[in-house]
Amino acid sequence: MNMSDFIVQTKQLTKTYKGKIAVDQVNLQIQKGQIYGFLGSNGAGKTTTIRMLLGLIQPTDGEVHIFGKNLKKDKLSILRKIGSLVEYPSYYGHLNAIENLETIRRIIDVPKSRIDEVLAIVQLTADAKRPVKGYSLGMKQRLGIAAALLGSPELLVLDEPTNGLDPSGILEIRELIKSLPQQYGITVLVSSHLLSEVEQMATNVGIIQHGRMLFQDSIETLVQQAKQHIMLSVSEPERAVATLNAAGIRTNLESEGLLHCSYVPDTKIASAVHLLVHDGHDIYRITEKRESLEDIFLAMTREGGF
Amino acid sequence: MKGIFKVLRSEAVKLRHSKLSSLLFISPLLSLSVGIMYNANSDMPWLEMYSMMALSHAILFLPLMTGIIGALMCRYEHANGGWKQTLALPISRTNLYVGKFLIICFMTFTMQLLFFLAVVAAGMFKGFASPMPIKEIATFVISGWIATLPLAALQLFFSTMWASFAAALTITVIFTLPNLLIIQSGDYGPYYPWAQPGLAMLPMSDSSMNTLGLNISLETLLFVIGGSFLVFFVTGLLYFQRKDVA
CATH class of the missing domain: 3.40.50.300 (P-loop containing nucleotide triphosphate hydrolases)
Incomplete structure (x- = not known):
């Protein structure tokens, strides 16, 4: 420019x-x-x-x-x-x-x-x-x-x-x-x-x-940096994590038995749900968590801090 | 030049509703009462009365008031963040500084004019038989004004440097009070800037020392008044040009 x-x-x-x-x-x-x-x-x-x-x-x-x-x-x-x-x-x-x-x-x-x-x-x-x-x-x-x-x-x-x-x-x-x-x-x-x-x-x-x-x-651009997270609440969390990770969907087990996947496109979520249902899991809840600008700002200023 | 004129017009607005101008009357009014109360008995009653009136005015009040006016000159800028507004305007710092200095000069000149009128009024009240030596007294008054210019320059320098009016004022008092002693000293008096208004306004015995129609000798005008003016003014201006406005 x-x-x-x-x-x-x-x-x-x-x-x-x-x-x-x-x-x-x-x-x-x-x-x-x-x-x-x-x-x-x-x-x-x-x-x-x-x-x-x-x-x-x-x-x-x-x-x-x-x-x-x-x-x-x-x-x-x-x-x-x-x-x-x-x-x-x-x-x-x-x-x-x-x-x-x-x-x-x-x-x-x-x-x-x-x-x-x-x-x-x-x-x-x-x-x-x-x-x-x-x-x-x-x-x-x-x-x-x-x-x-x-x-x-x-x-x-x-x-x-x-x-x-x-x-x-x-x-x-x-x-x-x-x-x-x-x-x-x-x-x-x-x-x-x-x-x-x-x-x-x-x-x-x-x-x-x-x-x-x-x-x-x-x-x-700042807003786009906001990461998207999907949280899943299922009947058998530990087995579910193994199932999903085996299918190539990176998942972590969070506290209280919640499954956490980051950056997942809609199609992947669909296949994950399909996989879990097919595997006999009960799915109680699927929630989306988006970082606020505040989270990005705080993360940024923390990284930049001394 | 155009820039300085803009500053003068802008400063004129700031002086509205300000009590600064009432300060200019204090010394002329005091001098008037001195003149009215004094009984001249020489064959030159005008000059005798003038000398009495000029004593407190020239030695004490003129240098003091010059300092006070100079100290007040930047008060409004210091008080509520005026500097950052004024200095972000499209005007050079030099023009701003010169403009403020000219305002001080204008004020002290007005004070001298009022003092002159006080002499005229006191003389008329007394009803002196002899005519007033207008030219001589006017010369004293103008000489006194010229002698205040270095003081005005120094005070403006302090005023831009310190936000505190008290600090700026203290300097003026500290330098002015010793005047009462120093002015009588033949060794130090001629070189002391604060003594110059007094020396310039009081009749000298040897009038052959006058230059340019002023009651100031050429050496004093050039070296003491001119020299201290240049040093004070240039130092202040250089400081102001580099000043960081926080």
């Missing part, structure tokens, strides 16, 4: 703090129109990576390319097309929402009407003239998203945007994020420590652990 096809691409991006590695040779790749879920537990290196993408901190090593340009060389023209919300929202408490956005508008040079537009998008129009210090965390978060949208960005970088929000707030933000690529053609990088959240809005996912990228692909 050509480099210019990526909206964001990092090459061996690394950051060390006093010899401690925070981000370790990360190759992040985001294509246009994706909602890229950047997943990792707290302290895994998400925020440090995002800060390097925005030029807030200098990488120790490696490169950042955004919109096909090198961040080091074209920082300002790249930042002009990015909207960001890093960790907790930034705001000037003594100013109201309109004035807060005005401090940004005067730097990025967009029409004044844009302030009303973004306030409407995040549904803050009614509270726009109150000092922001009186806002709830959810409202501050929405103001932060409004600020990120102000410059009509091509890339939106949201670090833990649902942190500290109540369930209805989380739902609102999630729906908003999901609508952005379709409605405005915005590419979104959204980080979270919650798998369920990434699963519900992202098209692609990058999993980071101890500063290293463990997985990076589409959500579908």
